[in-house]
Amino acid sequence: MVDPEEYRPAQKAEIDAIRKEASEAISAAESQEEVEKIVSETKARLEAVKTDDELTAEELIPGDADGNGSVDAKDATQILRYINGKACIFTQEGADTEKLLKAADVDGSGDVDAKDATRILRYINGKTSLFDRM
Ligand SMILES: [Ca+2]
Numbered sequence: 254m255v256d257p258e259e260y261r262p263a264q265k266a267e268i269d270a271i272r273k274e275a276s277e278a279i280s281a282a283e284s285q286e287e288v289e290k291i292v293s294e295t296k297a298r299l300e301a302v303k304t305d306d307e308l309t310a311e312e313l314i315p316g317d318a319d320g321n322g323s324v325d326a327k328d329a330t331q332i333l334r335y336i337n338g339k340a341c342i343f344t345q346e347g348a349d350t351e352k353l354l355k356a357a358d359v360d361g362s363g364d365v366d367a368k369d370a371t372r373i374l375r376y377i378n379g380k381t382s383l384f385d386r387m
């Protein structure tokens with residue numbers, strides 16, 4: 254089942270349009286097989302619509318810890334501030350903390366620590382790609 258709460262407005266509209274189209278197609282269907290075909294096609298189309306979580310994951314730029322769209326030294330600074338318990342962008346009011354922390358966890362270890370900051374600095378210096386093993 255599709256839970257409308259998991260979708261953004263544009264995707265909700267898309268779902269409504271798919272459902273409307275499906276119900277019209279079903280009303281016009283002439284056989285049970287045709288209805289079943291429409292139902293299964295509709296299900297596949299609904300599943301292809303991306304949820305808010307899926308879109309957020311796609312928008313995430315690994316290493317972009319401050320979420321400004323690019324990876325630079327400021328992102329490493331944010332991580333170091335975070336590690337040191339100083340005020341940082343992750344904990345700012347209105348910040349999408351979960352998303353920023355995910356972006357900051359460059360090595361995907363599940364924690365944001367100095368290794369992630371180091372990785373960003375090495376990347377900026379052109380020594381490694383963000384994803385090289387260190
Ligand atoms: Ca950034």
Ligand SMILES: [Ca+2]
Nearest residue numbers: 358362364369
């Ligand atoms: Ca990490």
